[in-house]
Amino acid sequence: MLSIFVETSCNRYNRDECEFCHVYEPLMEHPVSEWHLTVQQAQVMADKIQNVEALNSLAQQEINLTGGEASQNPDIVEISKVFQSVTPHVCLHTNLDILSKKSQRWQRLVELMERDVRIDITLYPTAWERSQKYFLEEMLKLQSKLIVNVVFESLADLQNQIGLLLNFFQNKSFIHVTELLQSYAEKVAILIEKHPNCDEKLFTVIMGDTEAFANKPEYIFGISLLPAFSIDKNGYREMTSLPFPRDRYLIGCPAARGSIDIMTVQQNGEMTPCCDVGNLKCQPKFGNILQDSPKEIMGKMEGSMKILASGISKNHENIKSGRAGEQVEEGIPPYCS
Ligand code: SF4
Numbered sequence: 001m002l003s004i005f006v007e008t009s010c011n012r013y014n015r016d017e018c019e020f021c022h023v024y025e026p027l028m029e030h031p032v033s034e035w036h037l038t039v040q041q042a043q044v045m046a047d048k049i050q051n052v053e054a055l056n057s058l059a060q061q062e063i064n065l066t067g068g069e070a071s072q073n074p075d076i077v078e079i080s081k082v083f084q085s086v087t088p089h090v091c092l093h094t095n096l097d098i099l100s101k102k103s104q105r106w107q108r109l110v111e112l113m114e115r116d117v118r119i120d121i122t123l124y125p126t127a128w129e130r131s132q133k134y135f136l137e138e139m140l141k142l143q144s145k146l147i148v149n150v151v152f153e154s155l156a157d158l159q160n161q162i163g164l165l166l167n168f169f170q171n172k173s174f175i176h177v178t179e180l181l182q183s184y185a186e187k188v189a190i191l192i193e194k195h196p197n198c199d200e201k202l203f204t205v206i207m208g209d210t211e212a213f214a215n216k217p218e219y220i221f222g223i224s225l226l227p228a229f230s231i232d233k234n235g236y237r238e239m240t241s242l243p244f245p246r247d248r249y250l251i252g253c254p255a256a257r258g259s260i261d262i263m264t265v266q267q268n269g270e271m272t273p274c275c276d277v278g279n280l281k282c283q284p285k286f287g288n289i290l291q292d293s294p295k296e297i298m299g300k301m302e303g304s305m306k307i308l309a310s311g312i313s314k315n316h317e318n319i320k321s322g323r324a325g326e327q328v329e330e331g332i333p334p335y336c337s
Helices: 024-028 039-051 053-061 076-084 104-114 125-140 155-170 175-194 200-207 294-320
Strands: 002-007 063-067 090-094 118-122 145-152 213-216 219-227 229-231 237-241 263-265
Touching: 002 039, 002 053, 002 076, 039 053, 039 076, 039 294, 053 263, 053 294, 063 076, 076 090, 076 104, 090 104, 104 118, 104 125, 118 125, 125 155, 145 155, 155 175, 155 219, 175 200, 175 213, 175 219
Parallel strands: 002 063, 002 263, 063 090, 090 118, 118 145, 145 219
Antiparallel strands: 213 219, 229 237
């Protein structure tokens, strides 16, 4: 998947969550005049994608438009058309925190769904009752697929969020979706009752075999559970997640093993071959899709994959010899393995 940042602004700015949001620091560097990715920039990106095989094959899996709040971009419909000329699989991620059906953001989302762009959401319990629940109901009329990101700070928080989804889908005719959510709810309830302070390993063992998708022709539902992380005042992400504070969170780096499975494209064009949005401060560069030629991008990818492999091998040695957390000269985060 190619994950492309198309918008810096977010309608949730100035609220208490902002400083802890993982994209707050990387995005706040953008001047207001560059908050919206332009159609012209999208076209430059699309042309490069088609001329760099590694990017094109990711795009054929999916291009995910994100931000900030992607629906805040006034040109998002035109931008999605540009990317749809590269791949039929274009989706957009939204917080669905919308005031009314008259909102331009909602009008854009409707137009996108009509153009077969899948709209996915991150669940926000604070926005659920006043906004997300109502607009999710409306989305059911407009698209037959959905992926929900559930970012959780604790097992109780996860239980609450699964409960919101379960209650929502229980009144609908999608039994396969409620069965999937019920299975999540039961497993989380067992964890809370028997292992309330479990580590991530036990959590993964108990949740491990649960499907991520409930797939029937009439409705495809996907759910992605993501532990939340604290972000320090300099924008660095903590090494342990909030729900499992005793475990160092290790990130597998496919690029270090010679495989590019995902590419995050920041709004300034910088690319990283994982889901990091800039707050892991990884130094090896994979090229700038706006500024570099296809040949330069391919050269940087090749060189940086070797640097990552070398740095990851040193991280492994550090972890084995009790020096986990030490920075290596390759400039990669110490928790990448
Ligand atoms: S080493 Fe860099 S590219 Fe690899 S997973 Fe870590 S942050 Fe991402």
